[in-house]
Amino acid sequence: MNERQQARRRPGGRSARVGAQVHRAVTDLIGDRGYGNFTVGDVAARAGVADSSIYRRWGSLEALLTDVALTRLNTQSPMPDTGSLASDLRTYAAQVAREITGPDGPVVLHLAVALSGSGERGARAAEALRDERTRQLQSVLDRARARGEDAPEALDVLDHLLAPMYVRVLFDMVPFTPEYIDGLVDRLL
């Protein structure tokens, strides 16, 4: 029985364990060396799996990095549903601020940068990240409109709420004060 068959037969078993080990290895390598400074072979060695296991499951380093970033986006930034748009956006912005200034570092941000300008596959991965962020935001904005609230476009939220925080992390202008984050939301609305 080969590894792929094993993975199929025991979902949540070896397959899930390997997935978690590989994700952890990627996060650790990003912290130690930064994006762009490790290969699939480095990830495999750190995770204690064969290179071929990674290529079989993810296909490329870019695809693996995108999977790690999307998983983190989804688990770390569940979209709030508090009943008002201002409150939803304040909660969301505070979550994103914690995520990009947290101990594992600005993982999504660095990934987007590493992928942008790294060719066709990188561009597709950056697009997947962008679409996931936009999709998350759209749900909050749609709910607000359904309640009769005025809501900005998702791209305005990207430009004037997420982008300032991303760039301040890049330029080492952290941590953010709650006043700064709430001020971005107030200005947007």
Next chain:
Amino acid sequence: MNERQQARRRPGGRSARVGAQVHRAVTDLIGDRGYGNFTVGDVAARAGVADSSIYRRWGSLEALLTDVALTRLNTQSPMPDTGSLASDLRTYAAQVAREITGPDGPVVLHLAVALSGSGERGARAAEALRDERTRQLQSVLDRARARGEDAPEALDVLDHLLAPMYVRVLFDMVPFTPEYIDGLVDRLL
């Protein structure tokens, strides 16, 4: 006579030539491999100089990268002085847009990312980049106030004019339309 003495005796001669070759090598390597994927040795080989020449002049790869980015900032984005703040900021924003979407790629952006989270030396380099951008902006804003115009803070320009463009490059949402760029300025003012 050693190389340092030569460089001192003929400023604009060998020293300037080596500087230009090394800067060109860095820009080429960024284009070919991306930030973080080359060493001082790679730069030296591409530029046709000794590793020791680079270490003697710049001290570290981070310092060399910062020098390249600051030189590009200064030569590519001279601050406009058109007589009105709105017009200055539109011109400036259009320059930055050309710079970060140009053929050599988003060099300042990638540098800031590569440096952020790369330890104490990287943090100092990111700070130098940030201070240079802020200093450039401050001159435009100070002139506007001296003319009696209302002007935003330099950090507001970073947050709501530069940051959206930077992040859209990262997420591969280019090119920018003139309407988009002017819209950012109008919203800021």
